[in-house]
Amino acid sequence: MSNERPFSPRVLCIYGSPRVRGNTDLLLDAFADGVEEAGGLAERVYLRNLTISPCREIYACKTQGACALKDDMQPLYGSLREADAIALASPVMFYGVSAHAKAFIDRCQAFWCLKYLRGERISRSRLAERKGVFLSVGGSKGRSIFDGPLLTFRYFLDALDATPWKSLTYREIDAKDDISGHPTALAEARALGAELVAAVRADLEGEGAAA
Ligand SMILES: Cc1cc2nc3c(=O)[nH]c(=O)nc-3n(C[C@H](O)[C@H](O)[C@H](O)COP(=O)(O)O)c2cc1C
Incomplete structure (x- = not known):
C-alpha cells in the first residue's frame, strides 16, 4: 500500500459571464465545489472583474514570442500553462460565447503562435493531455445554440x-x-467536478504505468 497522498489537480475555472451570480456563475460554482470536495484545487478567475483588451493583431506573439498588451491577461498566461484541467463557463450570446470570454480566448493567439509557429509545448502540467470542460446556458430552445460556442472552445483548448x-x-x-x-x-x-478530479488522477496513473 502506498502512503502517497493522491494528486490534487489544479483546475482553472474561468467565469465568462458579465452577470454576477447569474446562471453560468452558479453552474461553475457547483462544478468548482465538486472539484474541491474530490481533493482538487479550483483556481477561480472572474473575467468581468479584469481588464482584458481584445487582441489587436500586433503579432508581438509571432515576432517576440509573447503578447505585448500589458493588462490583466498577463498573469493568466501562466495560470493557463500550469493548470491540469481547464473549465470555462459562458452563456450563449448571439450563438457565440460572451464578449468577455471571446476577448480572453482571442488573446490565446499568443499560445497558438508559440505552438504552431515555434513548435513549443504550452502546457506545464504533468499530464500529457489536459482535459477541458465547457459549461453553458442559452435563453432559447434553439437546436444549434451551442454549436458555435463548443467549436470555439475546442480550438481554444487546442492552442x-x-x-x-x-x-x-x-x-x-x-x-x-x-x-x-x-x-x-x-x-x-x-458531480462533474468530482468526476474530473477522478479522471485526471486516473490519467496520471495510466501515464505512470505506461512510462
Ligand atoms: C447579448 C446577449 C446575447 C444573447 N444571445 C443569445 C443567443 O444567441 N441564444 C440564446 O439562446 N440566448 C441568448 N442570450 C440569453 C443568455 O444566454 C441567457 O440569458 C443566459 O441565461 C445568460 O447566462 P448568465 O446568467 O450566466 O449570464 C443572450 C443574452 C444576451 C445578454
Whole structure:
C-alpha cells in the first residue's frame, strides 16, 4: 500500500459571464465545489472583474514570442500553462460565447503562435493531455445554440495542449437565477467536478504505468 497522498489537480475555472451570480456563475460554482470536495484545487478567475483588451493583431506573439498588451491577461498566461484541467463557463450570446470570454480566448493567439509557429509545448502540467470542460446556458430552445460556442472552445483548448472532455449545456435558461430551478443542472455540475478530479488522477496513473 502506498502512503502517497493522491494528486490534487489544479483546475482553472474561468467565469465568462458579465452577470454576477447569474446562471453560468452558479453552474461553475457547483462544478468548482465538486472539484474541491474530490481533493482538487479550483483556481477561480472572474473575467468581468479584469481588464482584458481584445487582441489587436500586433503579432508581438509571432515576432517576440509573447503578447505585448500589458493588462490583466498577463498573469493568466501562466495560470493557463500550469493548470491540469481547464473549465470555462459562458452563456450563449448571439450563438457565440460572451464578449468577455471571446476577448480572453482571442488573446490565446499568443499560445497558438508559440505552438504552431515555434513548435513549443504550452502546457506545464504533468499530464500529457489536459482535459477541458465547457459549461453553458442559452435563453432559447434553439437546436444549434451551442454549436458555435463548443467549436470555439475546442480550438481554444487546442492552442493550450488540451482537448474537450465533457460539457454541460442547458437551454431555456434566461432570467438571472433560472438555473436554480432546473431539476438536475447544479447537481450535475457538482458531480462533474468530482468526476474530473477522478479522471485526471486516473490519467496520471495510466501515464505512470505506461512510462
Ligand atoms: C447579448 C446577449 C446575447 C444573447 N444571445 C443569445 C443567443 O444567441 N441564444 C440564446 O439562446 N440566448 C441568448 N442570450 C440569453 C443568455 O444566454 C441567457 O440569458 C443566459 O441565461 C445568460 O447566462 P448568465 O446568467 O450566466 O449570464 C443572450 C443574452 C444576451 C445578454
